[in-house]
Amino acid sequence: MGFDLVIKVGGEGGEGVISAGDFLTEAAARAGYEVVNFKSFPAEIKGGYAQSIVRISDIKRYSTGDGFDILCCFNREAYEFNRKHLKEGCVLIYDSSDFEPEEHEGVYLYPVPLSELARDVMKAYITKNVIALGVLCELFKIPDQSIKDSIRAKFLRKGEEIVAMNYRALETGINYVRENLKKTDPYIFPPPLEPKDVVIMEGNQAVAKGAVVAGCKFYAAYPITPATTVGNYIVEDLIKAGGWLYQAEDEIASLGMALGASFAGVKAMTATSGPGLCLMTEFLSYAGMTELPIVVVDVQRVGPATGMPTKHEQGDLYHAVYGGHGEYPKAVLAPTNVEECFYLTVEAFNLAEKYQMPVFLLSDASLSLRTEAFPTPKVENIKVINRWVYRREDDPEGRFIRNDRFLRYALFTEDGITPVGIPGDPNAIHAITGLEHQENSDPRNRPDIRTLQMEKRMRKLEKLLKEDAERFYEFDCPYEQADIGIITWGLTASVAKEAVERLRSRGARINALYMKLLWPVRADLIESFARSCGRIAVPETNWSGQLASILKQETHLRPITFNIYRGEPLIPKEVEAFLEFLIENPEVREGRFTAADIFGEERVYGLI
Amino acid sequence: MGVYRRLEAQLKPVDYKSDIEPTWCAGCGDFTVISSLTKVFSELRIPPESIVQVSGIGCSSRAPLFMRTYATHTLHGRAIPFAIGVKLANPELTVICNVGDGDLFSIGAGHNPHAARRNIDITVICMDNQVYGLTKNQVSPTSREGLYGSLTPYGNIDRPINPVAQMLSFGATFVAQTFSGNPKHMTEVFKEAISHRGFAFVNVLSPCPTFNKVDTFKYYREKVKDVNSELPFLEYPLVKEKNINEEGHDPSDFKTALELALHDLDHYYNPNAPVPIGVFYRKEEETYEDRVSRVKERYKAVKEPTLELLQSFINACKPEAI
Ligand SMILES: Cc1ncc(C[n+]2csc(CCOP(=O)(O)OP(=O)(O)O)c2C)c(N)n1
Ligand code: SF4
Numbered sequence: 001m002g003f004d005l006v007i008k009v010g011g012e013g014g015e016g017v018i019s020a021g022d023f024l025t026e027a028a029a030r031a032g033y034e035v036v037n038f039k040s041f042p043a044e045i046k047g048g049y050a051q052s053i054v055r056i057s058d059i060k061r062y063s064t065g066d067g068f069d070i071l072c073c074f075n076r077e078a079y080e081f082n083r084k085h086l087k088e089g090c091v092l093i094y095d096s097s098d099f100e101p102e103e104h105e106g107v108y109l110y111p112v113p114l115s116e117l118a119r120d121v122m123k124a125y126i127t128k129n130v131i132a133l134g135v136l137c138e139l140f141k142i143p144d145q146s147i148k149d150s151i152r153a154k155f156l157r158k159g160e161e162i163v164a165m166n167y168r169a170l171e172t173g174i175n176y177v178r179e180n181l182k183k184t185d186p187y188i189f190p191p192p193l194e195p196k197d198v199v200i201m202e203g204n205q206a207v208a209k210g211a212v213v214a215g216c217k218f219y220a221a222y223p224i225t226p227a228t229t230v231g232n233y234i235v236e237d238l239i240k241a242g243g244w245l246y247q248a249e250d251e252i253a254s255l256g257m258a259l260g261a262s263f264a265g266v267k268a269m270t271a272t273s274g275p276g277l278c279l280m281t282e283f284l285s286y287a288g289m290t291e292l293p294i295v296v297v298d299v300q301r302v303g304p305a306t307g308m309p310t311k312h313e314q315g316d317l318y319h320a321v322y323g324g325h326g327e328y329p330k331a332v333l334a335p336t337n338v339e340e341c342f343y344l345t346v347e348a349f350n351l352a353e354k355y356q357m358p359v360f361l362l363s364d365a366s367l368s369l370r371t372e373a374f375p376t377p378k379v380e381n382i383k384v385i386n387r388w389v390y391r392r393e394d395d396p397e398g399r400f401i402r403n404d405r406f407l408r409y410a411l412f413t414e415d416g417i418t419p420v421g422i423p424g425d426p427n428a429i430h431a432i433t434g435l436e437h438q439e440n441s442d443p444r445n446r447p448d449i450r451t452l453q454m455e456k457r458m459r460k461l462e463k464l465l466k467e468d469a470e471r472f473y474e475f476d477c478p479y480e481q482a483d484i485g486i487i488t489w490g491l492t493a494s495v496a497k498e499a500v501e502r503l504r505s506r507g508a509r510i511n512a513l514y515m516k517l518l519w520p521v522r523a524d525l526i527e528s529f530a531r532s533c534g535r536i537a538v539p540e541t542n543w544s545g546q547l548a549s550i551l552k553q554e555t556h557l558r559p560i561t562f563n564i565y566r567g568e569p570l571i572p573k574e575v576e577a578f579l580e581f582l583i584e585n586p587e588v589r590e591g592r593f594t595a596a597d598i599f600g601e602e603r604v605y606g607l608i
Numbered sequence: 609m610g611v612y613r614r615l616e617a618q619l620k621p622v623d624y625k626s627d628i629e630p631t632w633c634a635g636c637g638d639f640t641v642i643s644s645l646t647k648v649f650s651e652l653r654i655p656p657e658s659i660v661q662v663s664g665i666g667c668s669s670r671a672p673l674f675m676r677t678y679a680t681h682t683l684h685g686r687a688i689p690f691a692i693g694v695k696l697a698n699p700e701l702t703v704i705c706n707v708g709d710g711d712l713f714s715i716g717a718g719h720n721p722h723a724a725r726r727n728i729d730i731t732v733i734c735m736d737n738q739v740y741g742l743t744k745n746q747v748s749p750t751s752r753e754g755l756y757g758s759l760t761p762y763g764n765i766d767r768p769i770n771p772v773a774q775m776l777s778f779g780a781t782f783v784a785q786t787f788s789g790n791p792k793h794m795t796e797v798f799k800e801a802i803s804h805r806g807f808a809f810v811n812v813l814s815p816c817p818t819f820n821k822v823d824t825f826k827y828y829r830e831k832v833k834d835v836n837s838e839l840p841f842l843e844y845p846l847v848k849e850k851n852i853n854e855e856g857h858d859p860s861d862f863k864t865a866l867e868l869a870l871h872d873l874d875h876y877y878n879p880n881a882p883v884p885i886g887v888f889y890r891k892e893e894e895t896y897e898d899r900v901s902r903v904k905e906r907y908k909a910v911k912e913p914t915l916e917l918l919q920s921f922i923n924a925c926k927p928e929a930i
Contacts, residue, residue: 029927153930199925209925213918218697237921241913244696244900249722253689256682260693263680264660264701268693282683290680376926379919403627405676423678423694423701424612426657431626431672431679434665442628443673443681 002058003190006065010082011074013041013050016129019154021052022371023133027146028056029200029373032193037371038064043225043309049077062337062494066573069187072132074114091185093135108185110139117172127169134173142189144170197376203341203367207297208233210345211269215384217243218261218268220254222276225309226365227299230271251276255283255296262292263432265422267349271297274316275306281323284358288328290432291457293352293387300364302567311567312366314490317546320360321519329355329461332519333472334362336493338372344516350385351468355460356417366569367491390419392427406430407439411452416459461520472517473525477532482511484582485533487559489515489547491569492539499575508583518547521554530557535589537582539575541565545592561592612700615653621646624656626676637788637814638668638735642675644795648802659702662691664716666708667742668735668814685716688723691730699897702802709736710748713769724778724807728896731801731808734771737816738823745819752876755822768876773869775809776889782808783865784887787832789825793885800887806895831875833882835868857886865889
């Protein structure tokens, strides 16, 4: 077993819990380790329970694991939330000026009067989190210089005094441990490795960087948690790269503007979350009908209505696939980790441009906030596709011109894709309309025109399925005939990977399919995967099993679903338990299972 | 107004007409709107390829389809956001929204204040027939009280909004009203509106003979008075008090513009009241696009980013860089 350590920091929202976790993440990445960080906090600005989990390993990990080795509680609430998971061998560091924990057998306890130190020694309560970091540094030999570098980077904008104050807070924590505590636990931060060429990004940051690399030039924003930070992250790069961010009056306008920009010839994007996606729906079908390339990022949160704004759920897949009246071509992509947030955003632009249609990127609240280190993308190796722009000189016979008018919606191309005309070009003057139209955009209700145009638009998906779908299916099938085949998407896929590895190491025969293109569906590939598996299991963090339903509709599969909807991502142990349950109950071949079926009463607490 | 270039030789108005035949009822006020527009394009020598006309949904919103310029017939109420996207993507284009009163002031009412206050350089032409035409006769936000519609058989019990006063208060830098029964006046107003650098709004009183039997050509022909030139307008006592000079109203005077605008709907309640048309307000001011350019300069924005620049955005996330 290599190195694998999970540190969890919990406390009150606004107390610096999240930034403490970020500092630890950066320190681990600087030391050359693989790192994943998961954050969660309430929607309110201050108060409520916030936590940050940092997992540091020497091999790539996709989830933050099942629990923690080291728990640092800034207040009693954090302790109350986590005490049931304090197992033998864990470390508990707690604010002894706030509370005293109960007896926990085999748990290493380190009382540190965090609040008191902040108030009385530092005379600044806001330094509490950095004092705690000092404690962690000293106890576990985390290189404090690395934390100092992060502090400097974060606070330099606020001035040298603030940096110096935080350095002192770090020392205060270090000194407190030296003078008052005796290390009894076995955890030691490992010696630094050869540094790797990596970047550290948050999910939404990776989406923002991917968009700019893909050539995005216009971003329309309307703030909504957890999508807002895509805009925060993109704005400066976008402007430097010659683009612009416009803060719209609502989501209807933001998608409308993005489409206007797309019509004028630039690559455009907007990001939102469920309630905003609802408002955008009318323009989604417009984009489909008028064949405008557009990327819509939906950072899913818990619904319905305003639901739980900062919490995780895979609840918007139906909306992405079926949203909008009428039928129109679209593609839905979903990243499973931060690295894919980057690369799939580029892919989303490429598909939108190639097929001239709306493409969704379905991220989610916890993916948006997750930090990961991954190999530095090399821009020169990234393939960027641009739409087919009409050029008169490429059309000597004038096939795309009739009666002096550009045929934006010509019917004669085999794949349904026709060149776009960009305003400013005298040879391609045309109109677009959300009404059904003939080849020259003239609105028409005739049955023949309707039929042919509908087929033209939908033909684009046939091409997509043939040319592009396969690379978005990650098959992991070591067994010619497996007992169970697991199909997952989004963050759940990352969690499932770890569960599958563990079960396989114990002899279970499980094949896996991680789907990153959720619409349209390559039924043949999925069915042939299913043939290599006795039964198909689909765990999702939603009520009804949305991917499972789509698979039921599009294929002959009858998946066994596992649905958890508590507002938190699954953890590997849960997926593992579900798959074990299936192995132990071979007669189960179909149906829907929830946490209650597998864990009974435990389900309402959540496991993290 | 942004244009790529002026045409050397002038195109004829008919060169700006498309081969799509208008679907409007005979006698619809909107016909003269497109003939005035094509005349203005011709006179201003704007190349058809550098014009983008954006509309919403309604009878009036079909207008761009009938002209030979780039055109987008969007969704009910959504022309303005779409037009903003076009303009920001390419500020050199001349962007015009052709919309109806229901489109602009009912379903799309959330959008126009923001385009106006930000002084985005687009021209919004509202064909105001005081009724919903395409959906076959319902009252609109500009319908007078008492008007019958298919959903108001008891007569409209709502008060109308005042488009001119509203757009002035939102901060539009050009606000005018004209009448489609007076193509000469309309052409002049359109010309000024389209030439205006900044957000321009023109309310066109454009009767719907099919459904609105009250606010007709005949009705307006007798009532419209040009605030800028026609002296008879000054006889209207409330305005006289404001001391408008003898040449008529000076459009740089915002206060008087608002005062005049507040009397725009008096004719609904007073059979002797005139209907003011003309340019109420005009002000040269920094546009949104000007401000964008300044920000871009500060950020040293480049038009086409190099691979090195893009790579530097990524490298900023390396642990040693943060
Ligand atoms: C979202 C939506 N709601 C309703 C309609 C139906 N609709 C089409 S045009 C229209 C009103 C048009 O009135 P106006 O904007 O005044 O234009 P006019 O037809 O009078 O020129 C309505 C309600 C629609 N197309 N879309
Ligand atoms: S219904 Fe009225 S507004 Fe519509 S085309 Fe006919 S006359 Fe014009």
